Amino acid sequence: MSMVPTLLSVENLSKSYGGVHAVRSVSFALRAGEILALIGPNGAGKSTCFDMLNGQNTPDSGRINLLGEDTVGKKPRQVWRLGVGRTFQITATFPTMTVRENVQVALVSYGRQLFNLWGSTASYAREEAGRLLDLVGMGAYAGRPCGELAYGDLKRLELAIALANQPKLLLMDEPTAGMAPRERIELMRLTAQIAREKSIGVLFTEHDMDVVFEHADRILVLNRGSLIAEGTPEQVRGNPQVRAIYLGEGLVYDSRHREGAGA
Amino acid sequence: MDETTDTETRASKRPPMAFYFVQFLTGLASAASLFLVASGLSIIFGVTRIVNFAHGAFYMLGAYVAFTLTERFSGALGFWGGIVVAALVVAVVGVIVEMVLLRRIYHAPELFQLLATFGLTLMVEDLVVLIWGPDDLLGRRAPGFKGAVDFFGQNIPTYDLFLIAISPIVLGGLWLLFQRTRWGVLVRAATQDRDMVAALGVNQKWLFTSVFALGVFLAALGGALQIPRDAVHHALDLRIIVDVFVVVVIGGLGSIIGAFVAAVLVSELNAFGILIFPKISIILVFLVMAVVLIVRPWGLFGKPEAAARRTPGLTVNPWRPLTTNERWLAMAGLAVAAMLPLFAGNYALTVGSEIAIFVIFAASLHFLMSVGGLASFGHAAYFGLGAYGVAFLAKMAGLPMIVSLLVGPLLGLVGAAIFGFFAVQLSGVYFAMLTLAFAQIVWSIAFQWVTVTGGDNGILGVWPEKWAAGPASFYWLSLGVAAIAVAILRVIVFSPFGFALRATRDSLLRSEAIGIDGKRVQWTAFVIAGTVAGFAGSLFAYLKGSVFPDSLGISLSVDALVMVLLGGVETVSGAVVGAIVFKALNIWLVSQTDLSKLVLGGFVVLIVVAFPKGIVGVLETIRNRRKSSSSESSSKSSLATSRIETAE
Numbered sequence: 052m053s054m055v056p057t058l059l060s061v062e063n064l065s066k067s068y069g070g071v072h073a074v075r076s077v078s079f080a081l082r083a084g085e086i087l088a089l090i091g092p093n094g095a096g097k098s099t100c101f102d103m104l105n106g107q108n109t110p111d112s113g114r115i116n117l118l119g120e121d122t123v124g125k126k127p128r129q130v131w132r133l134g135v136g137r138t139f140q141i142t143a144t145f146p147t148m149t150v151r152e153n154v155q156v157a158l159v160s161y162g163r164q165l166f167n168l169w170g171s172t173a174s175y176a177r178e179e180a181g182r183l184l185d186l187v188g189m190g191a192y193a194g195r196p197c198g199e200l201a202y203g204d205l206k207r208l209e210l211a212i213a214l215a216n217q218p219k220l221l222l223m224d225e226p227t228a229g230m231a232p233r234e235r236i237e238l239m240r241l242t243a244q245i246a247r248e249k250s251i252g253v254l255f256t257e258h259d260m261d262v263v264f265e266h267a268d269r270i271l272v273l274n275r276g277s278l279i280a281e282g283t284p285e286q287v288r289g290n291p292q293v294r295a296i297y298l299g300e301g302l303v304y305d306s307r308h309r310e311g312a313g314a
Numbered sequence: 315m316d317e318t319t320d321t322e323t324r325a326s327k328r329p330p331m332a333f334y335f336v337q338f339l340t341g342l343a344s345a346a347s348l349f350l351v352a353s354g355l356s357i358i359f360g361v362t363r364i365v366n367f368a369h370g371a372f373y374m375l376g377a378y379v380a381f382t383l384t385e386r387f388s389g390a391l392g393f394w395g396g397i398v399v400a401a402l403v404v405a406v407v408g409v410i411v412e413m414v415l416l417r418r419i420y421h422a423p424e425l426f427q428l429l430a431t432f433g434l435t436l437m438v439e440d441l442v443v444l445i446w447g448p449d450d451l452l453g454r455r456a457p458g459f460k461g462a463v464d465f466f467g468q469n470i471p472t473y474d475l476f477l478i479a480i481s482p483i484v485l486g487g488l489w490l491l492f493q494r495t496r497w498g499v500l501v502r503a504a505t506q507d508r509d510m511v512a513a514l515g516v517n518q519k520w521l522f523t524s525v526f527a528l529g530v531f532l533a534a535l536g537g538a539l540q541i542p543r544d545a546v547h548h549a550l551d552l553r554i555i556v557d558v559f560v561v562v563v564i565g566g567l568g569s570i571i572g573a574f575v576a577a578v579l580v581s582e583l584n585a586f587g588i589l590i591f592p593k594i595s596i597i598l599v600f601l602v603m604a605v606v607l608i609v610r611p612w613g614l615f616g617k618p619e620a621a622a623r624r625t626p627g628l629t630v631n632p633w634r635p636l637t638t639n640e641r642w643l644a645m646a647g648l649a650v651a652a653m654l655p656l657f658a659g660n661y662a663l664t665v666g667s668e669i670a671i672f673v674i675f676a677a678s679l680h681f682l683m684s685v686g687g688l689a690s691f692g693h694a695a696y697f698g699l700g701a702y703g704v705a706f707l708a709k710m711a712g713l714p715m716i717v718s719l720l721v722g723p724l725l726g727l728v729g730a731a732i733f734g735f736f737a738v739q740l741s742g743v744y745f746a747m748l749t750l751a752f753a754q755i756v757w758s759i760a761f762q763w764v765t766v767t768g769g770d771n772g773i774l775g776v777w778p779e780k781w782a783a784g785p786a787s788f789y790w791l792s793l794g795v796a797a798i799a800v801a802i803l804r805v806i807v808f809s810p811f812g813f814a815l816r817a818t819r820d821s822l823l824r825s826e827a828i829g830i831d832g833k834r835v836q837w838t839a840f841v842i843a844g845t846v847a848g849f850a851g852s853l854f855a856y857l858k859g860s861v862f863p864d865s866l867g868i869s870l871s872v873d874a875l876v877m878v879l880l881g882g883v884e885t886v887s888g889a890v891v892g893a894i895v896f897k898a899l900n901i902w903l904v905s906q907t908d909l910s911k912l913v914l915g916g917f918v919v920l921i922v923v924a925f926p927k928g929i930v931g932v933l934e935t936i937r938n939r940r941k942s943s944s945s946e947s948s949s950k951s952s953l954a955t956s957r958i959e960t961a962e
Contacts, residue, residue: 071621131829143824147633156817157828159810166838167810175810212828226476258884271907 055082058220058252059104064113066099073099075276076113083219084250086243088263091273092297097256098140100273101224104254105137106130118219136213140225142205146198150189152210153197154180157215183211188243203234210242221246223255227262235259239266260298264288272297334586341472341585342481342578343543347373349481349577350536351554352561353488353570355531360505360568361525362414365424365743369430369533370555371438375404376534377546378446381453384541393457401535408530412523418923420522424743425689426922429879432691432872433918435551440549440912453541460747473542478537484532484575488775492570501525505568537957552868556754559747560599564606566616567744575614596758603751604736611739633886635808648797655786663785664857665901670792671853673893674799676877678846680805680889683878685812686839687819688738691746692753693847695733696726700848701855702760706771707857715779719852726848727841734840738833753871759863760863772862776855792853799846800890806842807886815839873900876918882928891930 059081066074074096081087089097102108104115105125115122122130131137132208145153158176159165184190187207200208206226213221226242227235243266245305256265263270263284270287272280274297280290287293355369383396388448393397411434419427457558461471481783492498500521504511512518537550557580580599585723587598612618636644703725707718733752737745760767767773782788806812817825818832855861864870873896881892904910921928927935 065620127826128829128831131827136772137827139823139827143821143827145820145824147816148813155824156813156830159813160829162811165835168806168812168842170809171635172808172810172813212824214830247786 054085055084057081058083058085058118059172059254060114060116061104062114062116064100064103064115065111066096066108072276074103074110074273075272077276077278078113079271079278079281081220081252081254083252084247086246086253086255086266086268087221088267088270089254089256089273090258090260090263090270090297093273095273096276097273098224099276101222101254101256105135105222124268131216134219136214136218136221138206138209138218138221138223138226140228142202142209144197144205144208146196146213147191148197150184150195150197150200151177151193152179153208154183154211154215157212161216180215181215184208186214186245187211203230203238206230206234206238207241210238210245214245215250218251221251221253222257223253225256225257227257227259232261235262236265242266318677332468336465336468336470337581337585337589339470339474339478341582341798343477344584345577345581346477346480347536347540347554348557348581349485351533352558352565352573352577353484354532354536356562356565356570356573357532357556358503358526358529359743361501361508362416362420362522363424363508364420364427364431365567365747366526366529367428367555368411368434368438369431369529369558370551370553371409371435372404372530373537373554374442374535374546374548375407375438375833376400377453377541378424378442378451378548379403379534379538380538380541380879381446381451381546384454387880388454397535397538400538401511401531403656404537405527405531409523409527410535411582411816412526416526417519417522425683425746425883426692426926428689428746429745429875430919430922432875433526433915433922435555436467436869436872436911436915436918438915439548439551440909440915444909444912446546448548450545450547452545456542458877459542471543477539477543481574481577488570497524508720512648552754556751560603561700562613563744563747563751564603564613566610566613567587568617569615572613574617596755596762600755602750607720607736607739607748607804612744624767630849633807635804645858648793651793652790655789660785663789665898667789667792667857667900668854669897671857672794672873672877672897673796673848674850674853675847676874676881676889676893676896677800677803677887678843678850679874680878680881680883680887680892681807681846682839682843683887684883684885685807686815686836686843686956688741688836688840689746689875690737690749690840690843690871691875692749692751692756692868693843693872694751694773694866694868694870695749695756696730696844696847697851697854697870697874698760698861698863699729699756699844700726700851701861702767702773702851702863703848704852704855705776705861708776709773715782715856717850719856722852722855723845723848726851727845730841730844730848731837734844738836738840750868750871753866753868754923757863757866760866767863770863772860774860776861777859778856782856788810788857792857795849799849800887803846804887811835811838872918876914876921878928879918879921879926880928882931882934884927885930885934888928892928895929913926916918 055079061080062078064074064077065072079087079098089100091097099108103110106122106125106129110123117130117133117135120133122133126271127137145156147180148156155172155175155177158179159172162176164170181190181193182192187210189204189207189211192204197205197208221242223242227238230238239262242253245251267284269282270284271278272287272290272293279296280287280293282290288298351369351373352824355366358364358366380397380400383391383400384393388396415430415434419430421586436629456473456476459471462469462471463475469799478576500511500516502517503519504516508518561573561576561580564579565572565574583599583602587596591597606614639720655663658666675697679690682688682690682693704718704722707713707722708715713721733749737752738747740748761769763769777783778788782791814825814830814835817830818835822832851865854865877892877896878889879892880896881890883886900910903913907913925932
């Protein structure tokens with residue numbers, strides 16, 4: 052395990068709004084191929100944390116090191132160029148384009164052809180786009196207008212877009228929010244499989260504890276801006292503080308519980 | 315410095331400080347009506363999210379009605395009664411407009427709202443000429459404020475002092491209204507979240523109507539109060555609305571205090587700008603606006619718009635390049651057009667050239683609007699710059715025609731690069747207002763800088779060389795350039811850049827997250843559109859043999875918008891059809907009626923309300939519907955609807 056390089060290291064990250072400390076001195080690290088979940092009650096600072104990693108928000112203090120580069124102050128598009136794919140809590144895609152074109156635009160950007168005025172986008176990296184769509188199980192929808200897709204399919208399309216720049220790190224903000232239970236499990240299984248195969252690190256926030264405890268290698272628990280626990284699913288599940296604040300005492304999250312209730 | 319410029323003859327006997335102080339007071343006095351109109355615009359925008367382009371028209375109506383009331387009915391109402399009643403009468407007109415027109419388009423994309431209220435402005439311009447005649451009207455002086463106060467040898471009209479007092483009084487009154495009344499609380503709540511207010515059971519319809527009435531009342535009061543100071547004429551509306559747009563861009567749309575501060579700032583800049591740049595005083599205002607936009611893009615007191623609303627173009631079916639058959643069809647159409655000289659006379663060929671030129675112009679704006687989602691209300695600036703560029707090169711530098719034609723449009727490119735840089739910092743209504751203000755600034759420079767541009771007299775004698783002088787050859791030239799321009803723009807639409815531009819329009823969040831620098835992409839698109847418009851303008855200069863400030867004017871910008879809208883804003887090349895139909899109709903209309911603005915304005919309103927997809931959009935819808943009903947029976951697809959409402 053120690054041979055695996057660190058993708059992302061965060062040190063003493065802090066952000067406050069007025070007198071409210073949204074994020075207080077948070078530190079953690081993420082290795083290649085690792086799936087790390089960031090959980091916590093509403094208002095714990097998950098989204099603020101996420102936005103700072105992505106470049107949408109600037110921390111008051113602290114350091115973010117991504118693949119050897121300091122990313123504080125960088126814009127989202129610059130962070131993306133370092134090899135970070137991003138999906139959003141509410142999907143963000145291009146509704147007037149076809150599914151394939153959505154992926155092709157990302158590939159155009161990755162190939163630095165954004166200011167190419169003369170080429171044909173239709174033939175640009177068509178096969179690569181098809182491969183990415185096949186990878187997320189959307190190959191059959193390639194010619195469909197993106198605006199017609201069901202929500203679960205949009206989430207999968209977003210994953211394909213996020214993979215277009217061959218990322219080293221995926222940032223997924225509530226990847227399964229708004230999906231049906233079965234779709235959730237499928238999407239996260241798919242993500243985990245891709246991440247392991249390509250050795251991509253994944254950081255995701257999530258409210259669905261079934262998803263979190265089944266797929267995360269490690270879990271970070273935020274409460275009121277501070278990291279209160281960190282560890283494997285077993286360690287976090289057993290942590291009395293986390294139970295008191297977030298998980299509650301009456302519930303037991305493990306894979307048996309989920310499968311017993313679900314199937 | 316002390317023997318200052320050549321401003322006034324009485325300058326010699328004044329102490330400079332007193333002069334500057336008086337200049338300062340004059341600025342404050344002019345700020346009054348600017349503030350009244352701008353605050354009305356801001357209040358309406360805050361609640362209804364409509365930027366009421368017709369606000370200048372209501373201002374002008376206020377002045378006209380006040381003129382009539384104070385002249386004819388001063389016995390019954392008195393002067394002050396006449397002023398207030400005039401504002402009330404115009405407010406009633408505003409209520410009617412709101413109930414009949416605006417209620418139908420509250421959910422339409424903002425471009426349509428701007429256009430509908432602009433159409434209204436055009437109608438009002440012709441209507442006031444019809445009612446009050448084309449001549450300037452001089453109002454009577456306000457009783458009790460006829461004299462002037464002496465200030466170290468400088469005269470300060472007492473009416474100016476009265477106007478200076480008005481703004482703070484109105485500001486205070488509005489503050490009380492919004493803080494201390496139930497209605498005011500509702501308005502503030504609706505400004506923050508109108509859906510929530512509706513969910514709480516407030517009758518939104520009447521809230522909107524009453525807010526609109528208040529806004530129009532303020533605008534009309536601003537106009538009415540100007541009559542002792544300024545002549546009333548039928549171009550007042552555009553003059554004030556451009557200043558007001560500058561004020562709300564600087565102060566922040568939706569903020570009343572912002573409107574106040576910015577109105578004072580702009581008026582003072584105008585008052586002192588005349589001393590510094592007597593010829594082109596508007597430069598100073600522009601510089602300040604540019605600085606504000608860089609430092610605070612949403613104005614000094616404004617807030618960033620929460621979520622950008624849907625831009626036009628978002629309901630389109632995915633675009634595709636022409637099929638081989640369609641390409642042949644387009645070529646055949648072009649061939650038919652090229653045969654026109656075989657059977658048409660010189661007049662028809664000149665009209666044909668003009669139509670071809672406007673196809674280029676409309677296509678350039680269409681590219682910016684439909685692909686870029688950026689509705690420019692001042693696109694004529696780049697058309698006119700191209701025309702002036704050619705005129706400078708051909709007349710003053712004496713360059714050959716082909717060189718002038720190729721190099722002249724670069725002036726449009728330069729203009730688009732400078733203004734576009736600032737304009738793309740904003741989006742939606744701010745973008746529209748800013749592009750309009752820029753175009754008006756360019757127009758003012760062309761109008762005021764007489765030594766270079768000839769001012770109102772324009773630049774004459776820009777005739778084509780022999781090879782292009784005949785009507786048929788010029789027609790072929792225009793047609794050829796139009797075909798090339800439209801083809802190039804289509805190639806760009808389907809190029810990687812075109813997709814990057816569409817991506818920026820579709821989702822700023824996603825495009826940034828895949829490494830697209832949206833502002834740079836949009837800026838590039840702006841420059842492309844401006845350059846193509848410049849080519850249209852340069853041909854236009856040769857067609858007319860002259861260049862006038864009109865080529866930069868607002869009405870030309872609006873013509874282009876209407877062509878795009880008529881063709882169909884959600885199509886790839888609808889503007890081509892829109893330009894042909896509109897221009898032909900327009901040329902015919904001008905020859906038939908003196909009230910072309912009235913008809914044109916009514917036409918604009920009609921398209922927006924009844925026909926928002928445009929000609930090509932409707933044709934495509936019909937074709938797609940046929941195709942989908944024959945191939946599969948899925949009636950779920952979105953093309954069944956021809957409404958323009960956004961899903962909220």
